[in-house]
Amino acid sequence: MNQLLVYRCILIITFIAGSCLLYSCKDSEHYDITGDTENRVYLPVGSYTVNAYNKYVFSVTHTPAGSIGQNIGAATPVMCTHPASADLKVSFSVNKSLVDTYNAEKGTNYSQLPDGMVDFNTMELTIPQGQLSSADFLEFSIPAAKYSQLTDSAYLMPLEINSVAGTGKATVSSNRNVVYLMIRTSQTNVYSNTVAGDMVGTLISPRSGWSATLNADLGYGSLSNMFDGRTNTYWYVTPAKRVALTVNLNNTYPTIRGIRIHSYSTTYGLTSIRVSTSTDGNSWTSQGSASLSTVAAYQYIKFYSSVSARYIKLEVEGWKSASYVIMSEFDVYTSN
Incomplete structure (x- = not known):
């Protein structure tokens, strides 16, 4: 019985407090924010x-x-x-x-x-x-x-x-x-999105004495696989990441017109490469960055103006597959 009386008293007090709050709100009912009146x-x-x-x-x-x-x-x-x-x-x-x-x-x-x-x-x-x-x-x-x-x-x-x-x-x-x-x-001295029909010159052959270095550990294969004439031998780095491949052509070619690489499969195509060239392996000339066409496993880089080089550096900047940077062939176009 006493608990019921206490409960009723609480309800009455709550009602009175709420009524007072509502009454005070009526006395101060303008709460709009005016904002900036300046136009x-x-x-x-x-x-x-x-x-x-x-x-x-x-x-x-x-x-x-x-x-x-x-x-x-x-x-x-x-x-x-x-x-x-x-x-x-x-x-x-x-x-x-x-x-x-x-x-x-x-x-x-x-x-x-x-x-x-x-x-x-x-x-x-x-x-x-x-x-x-x-x-x-x-x-x-x-x-x-x-x-x-x-x-x-x-x-x-x-x-x-x-x-x-x-x-x-x-x-x-x-x-x-x-x-x-x-x-x-x-x-830039490189075209973007080049395909086979855009290339000029002839592929250098044979590639005897060509060698390469990479600034990353290989996950599989050998860099020499790029020069054996077979697209089913390759090297790769995994997972895909920025790497720099430097190729020594074992001779200075004065009229290089472009580059062809094979990325084993269109699944693993590279999408962006920065190209630099050198005659001595010490002083480098940037030829620019190329966006690569990925419609075929063979991918192409074409120069606007021919370059003289013994060393070619490819800095891989983009790729289709997050799993691999992979390459099975490396060729160079030159003109007489």
């Missing part, structure tokens, strides 16, 4: 955003036959955080000083793009009254004919919102007011 003009996120930097990233590769790469260009609107109370005229400029700021913060060494390199369709956009975004786009691009002028390793162009004009009240965002055009360049 801020900003640039939307570009193709790539890294560490809060709004970037469009492209690459250019220089070859002896010319400079190639992605179509360098982008288009961006400008936006505001609240509907514009009147038309907003937003102007842009290239702020070269931000290149030094970026380099100092990131420890990088990007160059400024030369004047006149980038084509713009306009340097002003309009956000119409009542809208959150401009009706038009700011377009910028670099013609492919100018790629050869990009001789530094990397470039950065900061495109900044310069000002906002018009009767509508708005201000430029302090952290979303810049978009960066980033271009990385590289040099």
Whole structure:
């Protein structure tokens, strides 16, 4: 009986406390967060955003036959955080000083793009009254004919919102007011995705006296298997990993046009190789990285310009199978 009375008292006290809480909530019923009432003009996120930097990233590769790469260009609107109370005229400029700021913060060494390199369709956009975004786009691009002028390793162009004009009240965002055009360049003397029909020259034969070294322990076979003319003898490293194979051709060939390797099976095809050449085994010249076609067990690397070499180094950078880096034949194309 006493326990029942205690239980009823607890229920009554809980009810009174809850009622008081509800009453106090009625007295303070406005809890909405107002947020930023300022209408801020900003640039939307570009193709790539890294560490809060709004970037469009492209690459250019220089070859002896010319400079190639992605179509360098982008288009961006400008936006505001609240509907514009009147038309907003937003102007842009290239702020070269931000290149030094970026380099100092990131420890990088990007160059400024030369004047006149980038084509713009306009340097002003309009956000119409009542809208959150401009009706038009700011377009910028670099013609492919100018790629050869990009001789530094990397470039950065900061495109900044310069000002906002018009009767509508708005201000430029302090952290979303810049978009960066980033271009990385590289040099190569090797084609990518070469197949048998692309190759020129003739295979060197015989391969007597050829030898090889590898900077990893073999899981099976002998490196000499690459020179025996049989595709069913091989060597492999397991599991697959980056390795460097150096082949001594036992003679300097002045007009090497390409390389053929056999990876035993398409299952174990290599996907990426960096090639270097040397005449003495000490001083090396990088010929570039090649993406390899994996449609056949024979895989090919073709040079844009012929090279003179006695030593060829293949640094394996990619593979289809995680189980093996495997090779059964190594051949070289040369021309007379």
